[in-house]
Amino acid sequence: MMKRFFLAFSLAFVGAAPAHAALQIQSWSLDNGARVLFVESHSIPVLDLSVEFDAGSRRDPQDKAGVAELTNAMLARGLRETGTADAANASNAANAANAPNAEPAMSEAQISDTLADTAAQRGGGAGSDRAGASLRTLVSQPERDTAVKLLARILAHPSFPENLLARDKARVIAAIREEDTKPEAIGSKAFWRLMYPSHPYGRQQTVQSVESITRDDLVAFHNTHYVANRAIVSIIGDISRAEADAIARQLTVRLPQGTPLPALPPVEQAPARSENIAHPASQAHIMLGMPAIARGDPDYFPLLVGNYTLGGGGFVSRLTREVREKRGLSYSVYSYFNPMAQPGPFQAGLQTQKDQAGNALNVVRDTISAFLRDGPTPQELKAAKDNLTGGFALRIDNNKKILDNVAAIGFYNLPLNYLDAWTANVSKVTAADIKAAFNRRLALDKMSTVVVGNGQ
Numbered sequence: 001m002m003k004r005f006f007l008a009f010s011l012a013f014v015g016a017a018p019a020h021a022a023l024q025i026q027s028w029s030l031d032n033g034a035r036v037l038f039v040e041s042h043s044i045p046v047l048d049l050s051v052e053f054d055a056g057s058r059r060d061p062q063d064k065a066g067v068a069e070l071t072n073a074m075l076a077r078g079l080r081e082t083g084t085a086d087a088a089n090a091s092n093a094a095n096a097a098n099a100p101n102a103e104p105a106m107s108e109a110q111i112s113d114t115l116a117d118t119a120a121q122r123g124g125g126a127g128s129d130r131a132g133a134s135l136r137t138l139v140s141q142p143e144r145d146t147a148v149k150l151l152a153r154i155l156a157h158p159s160f161p162e163n164l165l166a167r168d169k170a171r172v173i174a175a176i177r178e179e180d181t182k183p184e185a186i187g188s189k190a191f192w193r194l195m196y197p198s199h200p201y202g203r204q205q206t207v208q209s210v211e212s213i214t215r216d217d218l219v220a221f222h223n224t225h226y227v228a229n230r231a232i233v234s235i236i237g238d239i240s241r242a243e244a245d246a247i248a249r250q251l252t253v254r255l256p257q258g259t260p261l262p263a264l265p266p267v268e269q270a271p272a273r274s275e276n277i278a279h280p281a282s283q284a285h286i287m288l289g290m291p292a293i294a295r296g297d298p299d300y301f302p303l304l305v306g307n308y309t310l311g312g313g314g315f316v317s318r319l320t321r322e323v324r325e326k327r328g329l330s331y332s333v334y335s336y337f338n339p340m341a342q343p344g345p346f347q348a349g350l351q352t353q354k355d356q357a358g359n360a361l362n363v364v365r366d367t368i369s370a371f372l373r374d375g376p377t378p379q380e381l382k383a384a385k386d387n388l389t390g391g392f393a394l395r396i397d398n399n400k401k402i403l404d405n406v407a408a409i410g411f412y413n414l415p416l417n418y419l420d421a422w423t424a425n426v427s428k429v430t431a432a433d434i435k436a437a438f439n440r441r442l443a444l445d446k447m448s449t450v451v452v453g454n455g456q
Contacts, residue, residue, distance in 0.1 A: 033229025311335025
């Protein structure tokens with residue numbers, strides 16, 4: 001369904017390349033092309049890791065929206081029997097020598113029982129850009145070895161059983177039908193369609209697209225995208241660098257080598273469009289925005305700091321002051337930037353009484369216009385910086401949060417010192433930086449608008 005990853009951050013073999021920072025992110029590439037990012041942490045006897053690929057929904061085949069999500073969801077529905085042929089098909093000859101020769105098939109229940117018996121937790125998912133799997137396990141040797149070996153099989157040898165595919169498709173279709181009754185989901189789908197009319201970011205799963213997906217589609221997608229030379233392996237835990245290297249090799253040894261993926265179309269600025277959608281809900285749901293920024297863009301920090309003042313700071317934001325406090329038009333109103341592999345959107349939105357929708361939308365637009373014209377005041381700039389830098393520790397206060405950020409650093413090719421430089425990058429933003437960045441990325445006359453329930 002509408003899975004969008006909203007994150008705040010969200011080499012040839014050269015040995016370890018540590019970033020000189022508190023987290024000491026080390027990065028290296030394996031001989032099969034997989035990239036490894038590792039943080040050594042001995043605070044608890046636990047290992048957290050993830051393996052991600054360029055296998056998000058933007059890679060869905062035309063007219064088959066939902067393949068990426070179903071492929072990922074079904075990785076652990078069952079594992080096929082493996083034998084000597086799988087060793088021969090490993091990602092290279094050296095890996096083939098280390099690949100297992102024979103393993104029995106496993107059912108969904110057997111996979112779950114094995115993870116439960118080792119006290120391991122498996123996670124993962126598919127977003128717009130990336131997809132993969134994660135694992136949390138004890139670092140003690142028997143439990144760790146069992147859990148890591150199982151995750152390696154899940155990534156490389158899913159069986160995609162037909163009966164469970166039918167079950168999962170039925171669940172997805174039921175969820176789509178439920179979503180299509182909810183004003184917020186209806187609005188979100190229309191909003192992405194308006195902003196990305198000719199780009200995969202704008203594709204939506206439908207009952208028809210999911211019904212058309214076959215097991216062969218999942219097998220083909222998995223074979224194309226879950227490959228060693230595009231794997232990003234992120235690891236944090238109570239192990240050494242040598243152990244991390246061995247685990248990364250074990251996780252990717254079974255994966256094949258992939259051929260280059262076709263280039264995706266560029267994100268082009270679509271003409272501003274408005275869409276009013278009838279709905280019996282008591283309130284109108286309003287969204288407006290436009291494609292704005294990709295991951296790694298130098299405008300990210302000015303936009304982050306500026307948006308705290310505009311609509312990201314909750315009750316201290318301008319939008320809240322103008323829409324809620326001064327006029328009582330909505331309980332909450334927001335704005336945010338969602339950087340992605342290709343330019344992701346700026347979005348502002350709120351809910352309000354139907355007969356106030358036009359007035360509320362005008363206030364939002366006027367507030368954005370004033371911010372583009374004037375930028376933040378000195379007091380607003382200081383408050384934004386203080387809040388963002390003061391709250392940064394909460395973004396990395398446990399291993400799971402650190403893993404999520406390290407995985408984003410790896411997938412989006414951000415600097416290894418990205419997290420340690422984060423507060424410094426926020427602190428050096430000026431009001432002039434914010435005004436210039438906002439005017440480079442946003443223009444009211446280019447923003448599309450969706451209103452669900454207006455006057456209906």
